[in-house]
Amino acid sequence: MRVLIRAVGLIGPGLPDWSRSMPVLRGEAAYLPSPVQLASVEALPPAERRRTGPPVRLALSTGLQALAGSGLSASEVVTVFTSSGGDGQVIHAICEALAADQRDVSPTRFHNSVHNAPAGYWGIATRSHAASTSLCAFDWSFAAGLLEACAQASTATQPVLLISYDVPNPPPLQQVRPLHDMLGIALVLGEPGKGKGLARLEVELNPRAQNPTRMGNAELETLRSGNPTGRALPLLEALAAGTAREIALDYLDATLVLRTLAG
Amino acid sequence: MQPLVLSRYTLTTSLGAGLSDHVRALAGNRSGLAPCGFETVRLDTWTGQVPDAQLVELEPALSLFDCRNNRLALLASRQDGFEAAVADARSRYGAHRIGLFMGTSTSGILQTELAYRHRDAASGALPANFHYAGTHNSYSLAAYMRAHLALAGPAFTVSTACSSSAKVFASAARMVAAGVCDAAVVGGADSLCLTTLYGFGSLELLSHEPCRPFDAQRSGISIGEGAGFALLERAHAALSDDAIVLIGAGESSDAYHMSTPHPEGAGARAAMARALASADIAAADIDYLNLHGTATRSNDAAEERAVYELFGASTPCSSTKGATGHLLGAGGIVEALVCALALREGFMPGSPNTRQLDPAMRVRYLLESAAHAPARAMSNSFGFGGSNCSLIFARAGVCAF
Numbered sequence: 001m002r003v004l005i006r007a008v009g010l011i012g013p014g015l016p017d018w019s020r021s022m023p024v025l026r027g028e029a030a031y032l033p034s035p036v037q038l039a040s041v042e043a044l045p046p047a048e049r050r051r052t053g054p055p056v057r058l059a060l061s062t063g064l065q066a067l068a069g070s071g072l073s074a075s076e077v078v079t080v081f082t083s084s085g086g087d088g089q090v091i092h093a094i095c096e097a098l099a100a101d102q103r104d105v106s107p108t109r110f111h112n113s114v115h116n117a118p119a120g121y122w123g124i125a126t127r128s129h130a131a132s133t134s135l136c137a138f139d140w141s142f143a144a145g146l147l148e149a150c151a152q153a154s155t156a157t158q159p160v161l162l163i164s165y166d167v168p169n170p171p172p173l174q175q176v177r178p179l180h181d182m183l184g185i186a187l188v189l190g191e192p193g194k195g196k197g198l199a200r201l202e203v204e205l206n207p208r209a210q211n212p213t214r215m216g217n218a219e220l221e222t223l224r225s226g227n228p229t230g231r232a233l234p235l236l237e238a239l240a241a242g243t244a245r246e247i248a249l250d251y252l253d254a255t256l257v258l259r260t261l262a263g
Numbered sequence: 264m265q266p267l268v269l270s271r272y273t274l275t276t277s278l279g280a281g282l283s284d285h286v287r288a289l290a291g292n293r294s295g296l297a298p299c300g301f302e303t304v305r306l307d308t309w310t311g312q313v314p315d316a317q318l319v320e321l322e323p324a325l326s327l328f329d330c331r332n333n334r335l336a337l338l339a340s341r342q343d344g345f346e347a348a349v350a351d352a353r354s355r356y357g358a359h360r361i362g363l364f365m366g367t368s369t370s371g372i373l374q375t376e377l378a379y380r381h382r383d384a385a386s387g388a389l390p391a392n393f394h395y396a397g398t399h400n401s402y403s404l405a406a407y408m409r410a411h412l413a414l415a416g417p418a419f420t421v422s423t424a425c426s427s428s429a430k431v432f433a434s435a436a437r438m439v440a441a442g443v444c445d446a447a448v449v450g451g452a453d454s455l456c457l458t459t460l461y462g463f464g465s466l467e468l469l470s471h472e473p474c475r476p477f478d479a480q481r482s483g484i485s486i487g488e489g490a491g492f493a494l495l496e497r498a499h500a501a502l503s504d505d506a507i508v509l510i511g512a513g514e515s516s517d518a519y520h521m522s523t524p525h526p527e528g529a530g531a532r533a534a535m536a537r538a539l540a541s542a543d544i545a546a547a548d549i550d551y552l553n554l555h556g557t558a559t560r561s562n563d564a565a566e567e568r569a570v571y572e573l574f575g576a577s578t579p580c581s582s583t584k585g586a587t588g589h590l591l592g593a594g595g596i597v598e599a600l601v602c603a604l605a606l607r608e609g610f611m612p613g614s615p616n617t618r619q620l621d622p623a624m625r626v627r628y629l630l631e632s633a634a635h636a637p638a639r640a641m642s643n644s645f646g647f648g649g650s651n652c653s654l655i656f657a658r659a660g661v662c663a664f
Contacts, residue, residue, distance in 0.1 A: 001441055001442075001443070048521075051521075084400075084402075085400060085401070086401070091372070091375070094458055094462070095372075095375050095376055095378075095379040095458075096379060097461075098376050098379065098457045098458065098461060099376070099379040099380045099382075103305075103457070103461050104465075105458070105461045105462050105464070105465045106465065107462075107465040107466045107522075110458070110461075110462030110463075110465055110466065110522075111462075111466070111521040111522040111647055111648075112521070113458065113462070114368065114422070114423075114424045114646070114647045114648055115368075115401055115422035115423070115424075116422060116423040116424055116646070116647070116648040116650055117521070117648060119423065119516070119648050119650065120516075120521045120647065120648025120649055120650070121521070121648075122516075123516040123517060123518035123519070123648070123649050124518060124519065124520070124521075124649075126518070127518050128516060128518055129515050129516050129517070129518055129529065129530060129533050130515070130516060131514035131515055131516065131537075132423075132514070132516050132650065133421055133423060133430055133433075133434065133514070133650075134421065134422055134423050134648075134650075135419045135420065135421055135422070136400070136401035136402045136419065136420045136422055137402050137405070137418065137419040137420065138396060138400055138402040138406065141402075141419075144417075144418075144419035147417055147419075147438070147443060148419070148434060148437070148438075150441070151434075151437040151438050151440070151441040151443060152437055154441050155437050155440045155441050156437075171387060172382060172386075172387050172388050172389045173375075173389075173395070175388060175389070176389055176393060176395040177395045177396070177400075205417060205443055207359035207415060207416075251417075252409075252417075252418060253415065254359070254415070254417075
């Protein structure tokens with residue numbers, strides 16, 4: 001599949017947004033991991049804003065950043081959300097309540113427990129009726145989301161906004177499912193030859209496992225391997241460098257081979 | 264869209280295991296709902312429980328996936344020669360050319376609920392035998408079925424609440440059209456758990472009686488459990504007339520509220536209109552519509568409005584949730600297969616437990632099953648977060664390939 005990458009969104013530790021992170025990804029500036037500062041999503045009505053936790057705020061902020069970079073409006077893109085898990089804080093609170101005698105589940109927590117909660121809030125924030133899906137493939141969720149987004153971009157008539165996000169769980173879930181820090185990465189994908197873009201991307205599913213492309217910087221490699229959304233960092237490194245590269249992205253027992261070419 | 268044939272399909276719900284149980288129950292207007300006796304649940308509600316779900320055993324090599332949800336999926340996949348049909352497809356296409364796309368809402372969360380009752384008193388840690396990735400994680404269902412069916416193609420779980428296993432058809436169609444795979448296994452499973460029972464209870468959406476979709480006295484949902492699967496391949500001219508073909512899919516977002524549908528059914532209407540456009544047919548070409556029809560006041564009113572505006576008052580429609588209960592993430596596949604059975608067997612299911620149609624409803628709602636043979640049927644699935652999906656199936660005999 002061939003697609004055009006029109007814009008990028010990025011929020012992670014020491015990676016405040018895409019434009020300020022490019023020098024780090026090019027190796028021109030030192031990588032200084034610092035805690036992620038998540039702004040509340042102003043586009044949401046105040047009552048809805050108060051109900052959102054870190055995963056929703058991370059997903060929406062990263063997606064809105066990429067959308068702004070593309071110059072498209074929310075109603076012009078279909079969305080693909082992908083995450084290796086749900087909202088751990090919400091699941092933890094529900095399971096704690098269910099283990100207690102009263103089994104008093106909060107209705108807001110219950111509707112926030114669905115895997116597509118960020119997609120629901122995205123719709124409320126942007127008022128877009130465009131199609132949206134929400135995927136999970138455990139550690140390979142970014143690769144799964146990229147496959148779905150590329151399949152949509154190459155078969156539909158609309159550009160696609162892919163939003164990948166992963167947020168650590170509270171204990172005791174964090175012990176059984178450790179995730180390193182929080183990270184959101186978004187890509188706006190379109191058809192090659194339609195509009196301006198950062199790079200063209202060729203995606204091929206190779207049924208054989210290969211060694212995945214890693215990050216040269218040790219701390220960025222920790223983020224790549226420790227947070228499922230981090231699997232996208234070698235692609236972002238290639239986009240920041242602006243050069244043609246081949247990247248191996250591990251996907252289940254197979255490999256997604258990604259080739260970037262100048263836009 | 265490029266049409267795909269459902270070469271083999273099967274489903275298991277409280278109505279029974281496999282297709283023939285469902286044809287008998289649906290044509291006979293039978294319900295599988297019973298007073299809730301699940302686990303330690305103390306709620307005044309009815310459920311569509313699958314009695315044998317806990318009895319099946321996973322293969323020892325895949326024991327990390329052991330949970331009620333994957334057991335239910337295994338029980339379903341064993342029916343109707345489904346596994347043999349997948350094995351045959353594997354030999355024709357190669358395991359890596361068959362995609363697998365599963366829908367679930369809560370996956371194996373029941374394991375986590377149980378583990379939280381047995382946390383270490385000092386550290387708060389979960390018990391050592393709890394396996395998060397194999398059970399609770401949304402991908403568990405797809406990982407288990409991919410291993411069980413020995414497939415090696417692209418795979419993921421779609422988890423968009425109650426539209427999950429409808430949307431897997433749309434994903435599979437795109438993957439085949441894009442050349443990522445040549446065929447796909449789609450399906451879904453959702454099993455009873457405390458999160459959904461107490462969660463819908465907290466929203467005051469659980470009925471105290473068997474749910475009554477589109478009834479004047481409807482008072483909320485009955486939760487059910489179920490699983491279903493379909494093997495999808497490219498449709499071709501040599502298909503027999505009664506082969507069932509996916510000819511359209513439409514997806515939309517309500518952009519309105521997390522747990523309440525758009526009151527005018529705007530998102531529902533957009534999904535149905537997009538499905539018709541993708542099938543390149545008109546509303547009048549649909550002979551039967553399987554509604555989402557959850558039996559909440561707001562869902563049924565909004566959906567009725569959307570259906571009436573698009574189809575008018577003549578297209579026969581019904582919700583089968585009075586028969587199966589609301590299957591949440593498994594509702595999409597099960598109701599898609601209800602449409603497939605209606606098309607294949609030549610009947611239109613009625614609406615068990617609905618006694619008196621709400622006089623505000625203008626659509627042609629079927630209380631009793633009817634012996635009219637549809638040629639094209641639409642299935643609606645709408646979920647929390649305003650996620651909507653409509654699918655259109657047809658008998659191959661009315662398709663031009």
